[in-house]
Amino acid sequence: MRAFPAGVVLTAGIALISGGVSVAAPVRGGTLTVGLPYDIDTLNVYATATLGDVESAVIEGLLAPNEHARYEPVLATEVPTLANGGIEFTKHGAAMRVTYHLRPGVTWQDGAPLTSADVKFTWEAVADPHFLAESKDGTQEVESIDTPDDLTVIVNYRSVSPSFASTLFTFGILPRHLLAGKDLNHDPYNDTPLGTGPFMVREFRRGQFVVLDRNPHYWGRDAQGGTLPYLDRIVYKLIPSSNTLGALIRAGEVLLAPRIPFMLAKQLEGTANVELIVGPSLGWARLAFGMKGKSLLRDPVLRRAIAQAINRAALVKAAGGYPQPIRSPVLPVLDELYDPSPEAEVPGYDPVAANQALDAAGYRRGGDGYRSRDGVPLAFGITTQAGEIDGEIAEQIIIAELKAIGIRVAADNKTGIAYRQVRYRGEYDLLYGRWVTAADPVYSVFYGSHGPLNGQGYASAPLDAALERMETLLEPGPRRAASADMQRIFAHDLPSIPLLSNVSIAAKSTRLKNFVINPTNMTDFISVAHWYLEPLPGRAP
């Protein structure tokens, strides 16, 4: 089951448009101007705190998730599985060995050949404690790497790690011949990275733009055997204000803006020559409960009542109608893990039941309509990331809905680092925020008793056990059963209320073809080699 088929064209400014994927013959050439709503810190894919929209066009991994959140080979010739022998159990089933065969004939953008030594170097470089990497996912699980020949990589894992494809080598491979012995924290590579991808960095002007040029030696071929990529150049403009981004899209100065806020999408509906592409996203918004210490929110009756007070339809409407309501942290798009049965769902909207439950539990309404019990008022703070417009609007709706059942809630928003710190330490009563997972989601980081992102103080031995099975089993059947168990325990305990399945919305020119949304925590630019621009009438592209 899928929330949205990838690449649904929601709205168009002209009458005749094709979908996201074109069937016409591709046109070569042209410059695609992209608007990114953030400033880029570094172009090192492992060090950046951003999603890597630029890096994905330059640097490739061994595998990459496609528009259906399934892994496809990129620099490897196939995705390792148990069935094809790419994954083997070791240490009597307690660990595993993953073998990749590299695509022959691939060269770095400077002409040097890509070899297994580059893959091994990537692991060593990222795992190096001196390298200040934002993402070191997957480095700790690897025990050693063997490179019997230039095109074979054997990765020996310490344990069974079903999510191996979501990490390390999928983010990108680093060039050993350029970086061996260098200080990766300060190397010029971070401004002008070298990859094997379809585009090469021509210029990175901080706070302004990044220009990528077509890699003439790119290994990729289209279905007819023609060379890729089709575009000659990509210009990423860094536009920190979403209103300005909207103005640039309307003015035709930006031809693609990925992951725009829902509010901007609503404003752009009906704009001439602009399409809004809505695709699934593995992100979901939830209301988390701070349950540390003597928090009143440790009371399951209260958590259930809050869950029943929230009308997801109102949240969806406020978000322009784009996201989908959800009642499980496992999103329907993850059809190999999602359990649609009612027991696996958290309670839905039922304010009457919520009021009755609170009355029965002794939370009495005072003259001002707000409840208290034993002299302790039901009053909480709610935190979301300041300046994140969609979250701030949802927060206001939640405040109003909880007021309706007699709970007083006041906004207590935080910016940037301060928000992350509060979230990490669980220093909140209620927190409205989003998580995005990889195509192979790992939920123990969020809800495991010792999960590094479980700052809220929730701990459940049964849930830990279900998560352990879910995240260490490789066989689809038992893994699905473990996921169903996990969802049922979650729905019963309610450590947080899953509210909306995010959708990813891109605003693009009707001239841009073959663009598809990637629903994972990788970016849409993974498929950029296949995009092309239809020329303006009477002009070259």
Next chain:
Amino acid sequence: MSAAFLLKRLLGAVPLLLAISLLLFVIVHLAPGGPLDVYVDNPSVTPEALRQLRIGYGLDRPLPVQYLLWLKSMLEGAWGYSIRTGRPVTQEIIERLPATLLLGGTALALSLAIALPVGVLTAALRRSGVDRVLTFLSFSGISIPVFWLALMLQLLLSIKLGWLPAAGYETIGASGVRDRLAHLVMPALVLSLATIASWSRFLRSSLIDVLEQDYIRTAFAKGHSFAGVILRHALRNALIPVVTVISLDLASVISGAVITETVFAWPGIGRLFVESMDGRDYPVLMGLMMLGSVALILANLLADLVYAAIDPRIRYE
């Protein structure tokens, strides 16, 4: 004005800057979160790795020691590396300075060129139709939020009329004065509007005060022309409080304009400050704030020099 005075003032700025740096250092570190908090919720960065990072950046040391180490390297000209980007702080700042100086300088020139005549005109013609119209415009200029005005200008001049680029510093691949000017017009207008409005109001009220003085009446009685009295006798005396206000705004030419730079995607110091603040990038923040402090002190010194130039009674020893 003696060179000794200048030297004295500059030397006097040294302890002031030291005090400012200490205060800023404490305030920056008091803000919730720290630069390594981007890693705290990252499952792959182990507590041990975090500890190593903390040691690497010297963040494990007591705050006074951190301050002294920072001060020492600052005095030696080594401003450290940005924790967010891994690049030298001086490089980060120097890259952003030209854009900020261009925008701030243009806005300053525009403000002076418009605010002074408007202030004189509204004072000289007070309670006339011209005064009322310009006063209305001034209050509008002070009241209209910068981001709203910016957006309206973008809608009108870029989207509707297509005359100017909606945002950015330059057209990629293009160079030349014309392209730079096209990008500069809207942000400079937006940035200068509020200062034009406030400076002209200051000058107006200051000039009206002066125009009621006995010596002005005497000047009129002696038969001087209206313009002559205003420009020769009244304006110089009315400028002193205005110079104070202008000098306070002068420092922002260097420290950047956060909202204008953000709305127009202008790659200046203001945006760098916001990015660094969000990431608690201590080395860059301290560098930027010290730069701003130096600019403020120099602007004050400049104001004192201008006082002496316009009022012969003021002498510095």
